[in-house]
Amino acid sequence: MNIIVCVKQIPDPETPAASFKVDEAAKKVIPAQGIAPVVNPFDPQATEAALRLRDAAGEGKITVISLGPDSARDAIKHALAMGADEGVLLNDAAFEGIDNFQTAVALTKAIQKIGEYDLVLMGRSAADWDMGVVPAGVGQLLGIPVVTVAKGIEKNGAALKVERVLDDGFQTVETPLPAVVSVSNEFGEPRYPQLRQIMLAAKKTVQVWSAADIGMASDELGAGGRWLPLDALYVPKVESNVEIIEGDSPEEKARNLAQKLRAAKLI
Amino acid sequence: MPGILVVAETSEGAVAPISFELLGAARQLSAQGGGSVSAVVAGGEAEAKALIAHGADSVYTADAALAGQSADASLAAVEAALQGSGADIVLIGTTSFGRDLGPALAFRQKTGIAMDCTELKFDGGRLRATRGCYGGNARAEHTWKAPLQIATVKPKSFDAPEADAGRSGSVSATGAAGESKVKVLGVSKAESAGIRLEDAQVVVSGGRGLGDENGFRALEELASVLPQAAVGASRAACDLGWYPPAAQVGLTGKVVSPNLYIAVAISGASQHMAGMAGSKNIVAINKDPDANMVKAAKFAIVDDYKKVVPALIEEIKKLG
Ligand SMILES: Cc1cc2nc3c(=O)[nH]c(=O)nc-3n(C[C@H](O)[C@H](O)[C@H](O)COP(=O)(O)OP(=O)(O)OC[C@H]3O[C@@H](n4cnc5c(N)ncnc54)[C@H](O)[C@@H]3O)c2cc1C
Ligand SMILES: Nc1ncnc2c1ncn2[C@@H]1O[C@H](COP(=O)(O)O)[C@@H](O)[C@H]1O
Numbered sequence A: 001m002n003i004i005v006c007v008k009q010i011p012d013p014e015t016p017a018a019s020f021k022v023d024e025a026a027k028k029v030i031p032a033q034g035i036a037p038v039v040n041p042f043d044p045q046a047t048e049a050a051l052r053l054r055d056a057a058g059e060g061k062i063t064v065i066s067l068g069p070d071s072a073r074d075a076i077k078h079a080l081a082m083g084a085d086e087g088v089l090l091n092d093a094a095f096e097g098i099d100n101f102q103t104a105v106a107l108t109k110a111i112q113k114i115g116e117y118d119l120v121l122m123g124r125s126a127a128d129w130d131m132g133v134v135p136a137g138v139g140q141l142l143g144i145p146v147v148t149v150a151k152g153i154e155k156n157g158a159a160l161k162v163e164r165v166l167d168d169g170f171q172t173v174e175t176p177l178p179a180v181v182s183v184s185n186e187f188g189e190p191r192y193p194q195l196r197q198i199m200l201a202a203k204k205t206v207q208v209w210s211a212a213d214i215g216m217a218s219d220e221l222g223a224g225g226r227w228l229p230l231d232a233l234y235v236p237k238v239e240s241n242v243e244i245i246e247g248d249s250p251e252e253k254a255r256n257l258a259q260k261l262r263a264a265k266l267i
Numbered sequence B: 001m002p003g004i005l006v007v008a009e010t011s012e013g014a015v016a017p018i019s020f021e022l023l024g025a026a027r028q029l030s031a032q033g034g035g036s037v038s039a040v041v042a043g044g045e046a047e048a049k050a051l052i053a054h055g056a057d058s059v060y061t062a063d064a065a066l067a068g069q070s071a072d073a074s075l076a077a078v079e080a081a082l083q084g085s086g087a088d089i090v091l092i093g094t095t096s097f098g099r100d101l102g103p104a105l106a107f108r109q110k111t112g113i114a115m116d117c118t119e120l121k122f123d124g125g126r127l128r129a130t131r132g133c134y135g136g137n138a139r140a141e142h143t144w145k146a147p148l149q150i151a152t153v154k155p156k157s158f159d160a161p162e163a164d165a166g167r168s169g170s171v172s173a174t175g176a177a178g179e180s181k182v183k184v185l186g187v188s189k190a191e192s193a194g195i196r197l198e199d200a201q202v203v204v205s206g207g208r209g210l211g212d213e214n215g216f217r218a219l220e221e222l223a224s225v226l227p228q229a230a231v232g233a234s235r236a237a238c239d240l241g242w243y244p245p246a247a248q249v250g251l252t253g254k255v256v257s258p259n260l261y262i263a264v265a266i267s268g269a270s271q272h273m274a275g276m277a278g279s280k281n282i283v284a285i286n287k288d289p290d291a292n293m294v295k296a297a298k299f300a301i302v303d304d305y306k307k308v309v310p311a312l313i314e315e316i317k318k319l320g
Helices: A043-057 A070-082 A100-114 A134-142 A195-201 A250-263 B017-034 B045-053 B064-068 B071-085 B096-108 B214-224 B235-239 B292-296 B305-319
Strands: A003-006 A021-023 A028-030 A062-067 A086-090 A119-123 A146-156 A159-166 A169-176 A179-183 A206-209 A230-234 B003-007 B036-042 B058-062 B089-093 B113-123 B126-133 B138-142 B149-153 B170-173 B183-189 B202-206 B229-233 B260-264 B281-286 B299-302
Touching (some): A003 A043, A043 A070, A043 A179, A062 A070, A062 A100, A070 A086, A070 A195, A070 A206, A086 A100, A100 A134, A100 B096, A119 A134, A134 B096, A146 A169, A146 B096, A169 A179, A250 B299, A250 B305, B003 B017, B003 B071, B017 B113, B017 B149, B036 B071, B045 B058, B064 B071, B071 B096, B089 B096, B096 B113, B096 B149, B126 B149, B214 B229, B214 B305, B281 B292, B292 B299
Parallel strands (some): A003 A119, A062 A086, A086 A206, A119 A179, A146 A179, B003 B036, B003 B089, B036 B058, B058 B170, B089 B149, B113 B149, B260 B281
Antiparallel strands (some): A169 B183, B113 B126
C-alpha cells in the first residue's frame, strides 16, 4: 500500500495571544520571538494513520510532501523520523503568498508526479488559516473520493473503512481507493520519534521540487494568483472588564457570585 | 441576474436552524443590492414553505434521501440550483455537511471559498467576507478572483429572520440525481440528555483543570440546578476521554452563544474562545488570575473549582 502524506509547517498555534502579532501592511503574521514553527498539529496524526496502515498491510511506501519555505524540511524530517520513507519539499519563491487553493493545485501536481499511490492522507485543517479545504481540493483535482475528519481508518478488502467525527456523533463510511482522507485529533496521539529514529531519518532522501518541476505556470502563482485574495489581516481588539468576586473562603465567593448572578437576572 | 443561493440543511426531517441564519445573512446582502435570495434543500413542500417564510424568494428542492448520504452526493442538486438561479453568491453553513460540500463545490467551480465567515458585506457589486484565522487570534477579510463567490457561515453569526407565513415564492424540483463513491455504512448520534448544547440558555463547560472525569459529574449537577442548561467541554477534556467529542466547544467543535457561559477550569485558548466568545455573559472559575478566560469574563472566581462548584450549587438551590 503506497501512501502519500501531506504535512504543513505553521507558526505554533499555542502561541500566547500576547505574543501573536500581525504586520497589517504586509498582511502577514510576524513570527513570535523564541517560538519555533511547528508541524500543523493534525498532520502527525495523518502520518500516524499512514504508519499503522502500512504496518497492517506489511508492505508499501510512505512519501511525505510539504509545500513551504526551507524550514518546512523540518516538518518532513519529523514525519521521516516517525517512520515515513521518503520526502518531497515543494520549495520556490513563487509559492510565497499563495492561498489554500493554489496550494491544493501544487500538491495535486506533485502527487501526480509521484504517480503511484493508493491513499493520500492529510490533516483535517491547517491551524494557520483554519480553512480545511486542501483535502477536498486535491480529491476534486485528482478525481478521487474524499473522506474528512477521520478518527479511525481500516483497510477493508480493496476498500477503506473510515470512522468520522460529525457535529453530533459519528459516522462510518466506506470508500474505494485511491482516496483522500483527512485525519482529526480524535484519531489519538501520534507516536513520538526516538533519538535513534531521528538519526536514521537524517539519511532518508528529501527531494526538492520547484514550481517548474511540477509544471506550474508563473501566472498561477504568487499572491497575484490567489483564488481568494486577502484584503486585510488584523488582530481583533479585546478588552477586559472582569469583576473578580471577592470572599474569605471559596464558599463565600460562591455565595457572592450566586447573588451577583441573581441580581443580574442571569439565574 | 446575480443573486444569492443558500444551501439549506435538514436535521431530523426539518430545516436546520443554521439554514435560517443563512437566510438572515442572505436577506442582509440582498438589502445591500445583492439580488434575490434562493435556496436549495434536500426535501419537499414543507421544507420549501419554511424557507420561503424565513426569507427565500425561490426554492429548489431535491431528493430528501440526499440528506443521509455523503455530502458530495448533493453537488449535482446544488449545481442545478446554481444554474437555475444564476446566483453569484453561495452561502453554506459551517457544519459537518457544509465543511465537505463547500470546498468540493468551490474546486469544481474553480473559485475560492471563505470558510467559517462571521461577517459578510455586499460592497461595490461584490462580496467581502470576514473570518477568524490563526485559531481566532487574527481576522482576515477576503474577496474573490472568479465571478462566483462561495462562503460558509459560522453558526450563530447571523439572526434568523422572523417567520412570515404570508411570504410567497416559487418552488421547483431540480430533479438532479446524486451519488457518491463514499457509502455511508452507519451513523451513531451522540446521546444528549436534555437540552442541546447549541440551544441551551446556560452552558456549563469544563476543561483539563477538572483533573478527572468526576469533575464533569459536579458540572452536570450544577447544570441540573440551572434552567435550560447543558454541559460543554474543552478539547483538552474531550481528548482525555472525560467527555464526548460532541460536547466540545470551539473552533473544531460546537459554536454556542448562551445567555450565560460558565467556564470551569478552562484556560481560554483562542481556539476555545472561537466557540463561545459570542456568549452574552461569561463566568470563569479558575485557579489562575491571569488565565485568558478570567480576563474575558464578566465575573470570575479565582479559586479551586472543587470547593467553589459544590458551594455554588448549594447557594443556587438556596436562592430557589
Ligand atoms: C487547530 C486547533 C484546534 C483546536 N480546537 C479547539 C476547540 O475546538 N476547542 C477547545 O476547547 N480547544 C481547541 N484547541 C485546543 C486549545 O488550543 C487548548 O489547548 C485547549 O482549549 C485547552 O483546554 P483547557 O483550557 O481545558 O486546558 P488548559 O489550557 O490546560 O487549562 C486548564 C485550566 O484549568 C485551570 N485549573 C487547573 N486546576 C484547577 C482547579 N482545581 N480549579 C480551577 N481551575 C483550575 C488552570 O489554571 C488552567 O487555566 C485547538 C487547538 C488547535 C491547535
Ligand atoms: N503547504 C502545505 N504543504 C503540505 N500539506 C499541506 C499544505 N497546506 C495544507 N496541507 C494539507 O492539507 C491539510 C488541510 O489544510 P488546509 O486546507 O489548508 O486547512 C493540512 O492538514 C495538510 O495535511
